[in-house]
Amino acid sequence: MEKGDVKLFGIWSSPFVLIVKWALRIKGVEYEYIEEDLSNKSNLLLEYNPVHKKVPVMVHNGKPIAESAVILEYIEETWKNNPILPDDPYERAMARFWCKFVVDKLSPPIWRLFISQGKEQEEAYALAIENLKILEQELQGKMFFCGETIGLADISIGPLAYVMPIYEEITKLKMVDAERFPLLCAWMEAFLNSPVVKDSLPPGEKLLLKYRALRESFLAKGNK
Template identity: 60%
Template sequence: MAEEVKLLKTWSSPFGLRAFWILKLKGVQFDFVDEDLSNKSPLLLQSNPVYKKVPVLIHNGKPISESLVILEYVDETWKQNPLLPEDPYERARARFWAKFGEDKVLVSIWNAFIKQGKEQEEAIGLAIETLKFLEEELKGKRFFGGEKIGLADLALGWLANLIGVFEEVIGVKLIEKERFPLLSAWMQEFAEAPVIKESWPPHEKLVTKFRAIREPYVAAAAQPK
């Protein structure tokens, strides 16, 4: 009997893109559903009753939630084109950088995106300091996974797209080639990889979406205190 693989995601979610990318890179046949999070489907609510969020991977009727968990599940289930290295130490390092991207990089850049005035300046400074760790990690490497895209690249891949969106919305350059030559080169090469390139959401549509997301933060900062 053929395997049934379904991915619940949204068109704009960087977390859903991770799951989409790994399935494509593995050559796994799957269906996907772009969920409307303002009107969540019964399938989503049933599949992820704890968080009620996307992405959710459903494999032969069994749901798996959380994008980093999905990445490892897919890598372990479909052995072709492995995304994690065989060496235990290198596997641990890949997991470390994936988690660092989640806990430090994403949080610091999001704060730079939503803050205003002096608080934004401080948040941008912290984001730049955080990004320096990624620049250092890329020394002597083409990708975080070495010579080919690995799990950490997929976990950090949103940088290659959303950074440009955030920079356009806030009018501040966060990743300059002069300061981050290796990270800039990685972003370009990752973004142009065939499976990655063909799946990016429309840039202008993302800009419109994130402008709308940011507006309440701007409005709140403008209120007298």
């Protein structure tokens, strides 16, 4: 495939953009990356995603696809090599289930504990730990959530592997440690060190500064 056939509009720090990059790398699809400024969105981005007006947007042969979960499904259906979903219908359903679990159950309390303090943060932390325990159990006997190779569920859960340590450093709240979550720790290490992932992560120090400022902004608004 020629590089010009696929374009990806994104921003460097977005985990939703990153999971699309991972899927494209697994498939070996070359693409042109276009960095957006969300404070001054390009006319192309607004044209390609008039509903949500946000990234990521992937354009394939001139046709735009928005929303990361939808883009992942499109990538899987379009490029059949190196599948990110199992062949078995039940296992495919379970992979999608864990993707939804992260969006609906795990990410919200982790985000809430990051942008709050006091009792609200304590409650969010407790809920996040309970949901992390569910993920830990799911990894019994497996290297990755989809088995022995990185699949759709791993890609969807993957941003937590590099974001949680940043949250932990900023909030001083430890969520994932080897004693409490040995399987999750092993998964995080294997995922982050995989060839697909390790060369595509955002700069750690730059991300730390961004998230620190983001938390301070949310806390300032909450104290007004």
